[in-house]
Structure formats: C-alpha cells, structure tokens
Amino acid sequence: MRKSILVLPLLALAACTAGPDYRGPASAGAVSLPERFARATDIAGAETPAVAEWWKAMGDQVLDDLEEQALSGNADIGVAQARIRQARAMLRAERANTAPSVNAQALYAHATLPGIDLSSSDSSSDGGNSGNQSLNFYNLAFDASWEVDLWGGNRRGTEAARAQVDAAEADLADVQVALAAETAQAYVSLRDRQQRLVLGNQKFERQRQMLSLTEQRRAAGTATALDVEQQREQLERTKAGLLPLTADRDSYLNALAVLVGKAPGALDDLLAAPGAIPLPPATVPVPDPAAMVRRRPDIRAAERRYAAATAKIGVAEAQRFPTLSFMGLIGIGGTHPDDVLDSGNLAAIALPQLSWNFLDFGRNAARVEQARGKQDEAAAQYRASVLQALQDCEDSLTRYGSSRRAVESAKRSLASAQRTYALMQQRFTARTATRIALLDAESRQIAGAEALTQASAEMTARFIALQKAIGLGWK
Known part of the structure; x- marks a missing residue:
C-alpha cells in the first residue's frame, strides 16, 4: 500500500506536460481571408485546380518532359530531400531520449x-x-x-521535431512549386526568343532589300541621300536588336539544361529548332483564398515552424523543475x-x-522568455506568409488579366497590318505603289507578328506566375 502511495504521485507528475498546447494556425493571430479573390473576374474558372502538373494544360509535350526531368534531377530537389532526412533523424533522436x-x-x-x-x-x-x-x-x-519525463520536456522535444519534419517536407513541396514555374518560364522565354529571331531575320531581309532599292533610286536621281541613310539606320537598328535576342536564347538553353540537372549545352540539339509558344487555357481554375492558404507549401512550412516553436516553450519550461x-x-x-x-x-x-537547479539566477527564465520570443517570431512570419500569398495571387490575377487584353490588342494590330499589306499588294499589282512601299508594309506586318509573339509569351509567363502564386506544382 505504501509503494502505491509513492508511485501514484510519480505517475501523476509524469502525465504533466510543460508549456502551452498548440492550438493550430489560428493561434498565431487572425488573418481575415476574403471569400474570393477581388481580381479573379472573367479569367477564373469555377473548377478546383489540380495541385500537380498544371503545365499539362498548355499541351506542349517538350515542356512536359522538361518538367519531369527537372522535378527528378534538379540539385535543389536533392538539397531539400537531404534536409528532410536530417529532420527525420532528429525526430528519431528525440524519441530515443525518452527511453x-x-x-x-x-x-x-x-x-x-x-x-x-x-x-x-x-x-x-x-x-x-x-x-x-x-x-x-x-x-x-x-x-x-x-x-x-516528469514535466513532458522530452515529449515537447519530440513534438517540435515532428513539426520540423513536416516543415522540411513542405519546404520540398515549395522547391517543387518554384522549380516547376522556373522551368516553364525558361522554356517560354526560349520559344519567345526563337520566334522573334525568325521574325527579326525576316524583317531584316525586307529592310535590306529596301535599302538596296533606295540606293538604286539614289543612283537614278529619284531618291536623296537622306532617304538612303534613313533606310540604313533602320536596317542597323533591326540588326542590333537581333544580338540580345541571340544571347537570351543561348542563356535560356543553358538555364534549362541546369534546371533538369545537366551541363549547359546538353539540351541544344533537343531545343535548337524554334517551337511554338505554349499558351494557357481559356479559363484558369482559381481556388478561394482559404483553399490557397491550405495549399501553398511555404505557408504550411511557416505554420509547422510555428508549431515547433510552440513546443519548444515546453522544452524550456521543463528545465525549470x-x-x-x-x-x-x-x-x-x-x-x-x-x-x-x-x-x-x-x-x-x-x-x-x-x-533541482532552483537557484540559477534567472537562466531558465531567460531560456523560457527566449523560446516565447521565437514563438512570437514564428507567428509573425506565418501571418506575413499568408498576407504575402494573398498579395501574390491578387497581383498575379491582375497581371494575367492585363496580359490577356494585351494579346487581344496585339491580334487586332496584326490583323490591321495584314490588311494594310494586302491593300498595298493590290496597289503594287496595279502599279500605283512602289516595291519599296510594298516591302515596308510587309515589314510592318512582321513587326506586328513580333509584337503578338512577345505579348503571347508575356501572357503565358503571367499564367505561370499565377500557378506559382496559387501554390501549384508539388506532389
């Protein structure tokens, strides 16, 4: 009977757990979430977006293959996976402390x-x-x-380590989100530069012919030296504009190779031929803000670190007893x-x-206060992550909607340039317009195609940024 009297208080003490219990992300401070995004107007579809492989909606098999290679071979994925292994090992160590x-x-x-x-x-x-x-x-x-473990310090340590594992896994998902978006952006930029180089060379050839004809007219006395210099200036400006496009093309080829885990130049043969710019679907599935907060890996990582910081308060408080x-x-x-x-x-x-180290001159109290400060810091970082995510989504929706309107405007401009060229062909056939005027109209038509290409690439880039802002692309 006496042994039972002695053991029961020990069991009761062992059931104690120091520190606050984690109450979920709401305990970090309320962040008012709207029912829907203010900028999600006519561009947002009603269906729920899929978490993974959003890029397949653009229907480009080459891009699909590059994304698969990047998500399996990129060095950043290996770094994040190594951190997960470290966190899991720490969890095992914390569990072992209780034995x-x-x-x-x-x-x-x-x-x-x-x-x-x-x-x-x-x-x-x-x-x-x-x-x-x-x-x-x-x-x-x-x-x-x-x-x-009278005061639950080891249990709190295990709780904190488990939350750190969850945070590391969320970090891996966040790396996947960023990597998928970066790979798609580089691919779209490459196709944009390739298309603009083709069109730029076509325009350069038309302008070269215009310069040649103007020089002939100058020799015949029907054009001035000013006309020749103006044509030459335009030709040189077009030639100069091709140089940065060439450098950009090579840079994006290098970037894509590194993104998939290969040396620069490894993808040159695969991607050398110009390809079409992948375009987003007509409507884009956009979740409500609450669903976005649940899906974004960086927010989940911040919430898990807040949970770990809360548990570490118990670790510090247990040392006071x-x-x-x-x-x-x-x-x-x-x-x-x-x-x-x-x-x-x-x-x-x-x-x-x-x-019992009961006289420590405030050391344990300072450790507890430090742990509470870290919890407050983690809570503030969580709230900041949520607010930044809301801003990212609203900004991305605005920019994507604007880019769609820019594409429509570029289409109308190109259509007008095409009609102008057709009318000029009629006049040239009727011998009421010169060949120089016809070449100039054709050059303007090519410039309109360049503008549409650039606007289309910008629209797809904004679509990609929106998928990243929503937090899609992880498995």
Missing part, C-alpha cells in the same frame, strides 16, 4: 603498487623489487540510466580472468537521483 540508455564495458587493468604487500593474492613481484607488487584486474559491467533519474550498475570481475564468470563476484548498485 533508457544501456552501456556495456569490459575492463582489464594492470597496476604496479609500490610499498604494498599483496602476497596474500596471486601477484608476482616486479623484477625482484620486494617493495613493488603488481595487480591484474578483470571486469565486465553494465549500466543503465533513465530520466523520468526538478528532474528524477534512475541509474543502475551491474559488474562482475576480479584479479583472474575466470572471476568474470563467477556469480559470486557479482556487484549491483541502484541509484535514484532527484536534482
């Missing part, structure tokens, strides 16, 4: 003891010096220790090797220990 530790050791000692007579034992004299005796000692020992530990030692041995097999030489010690 007893057992050590085993074997000892052999040889000692020379001057001035002590050990003749009663089987020891030999040291080189004939009767004043010095030698002693051999053999021992096998096992010791075990266990600290009772007494600790109860048990230690046991079993040893067997003697002066002969056979003594380690003789149960009569068995020695055992059991030692319970209660310790």
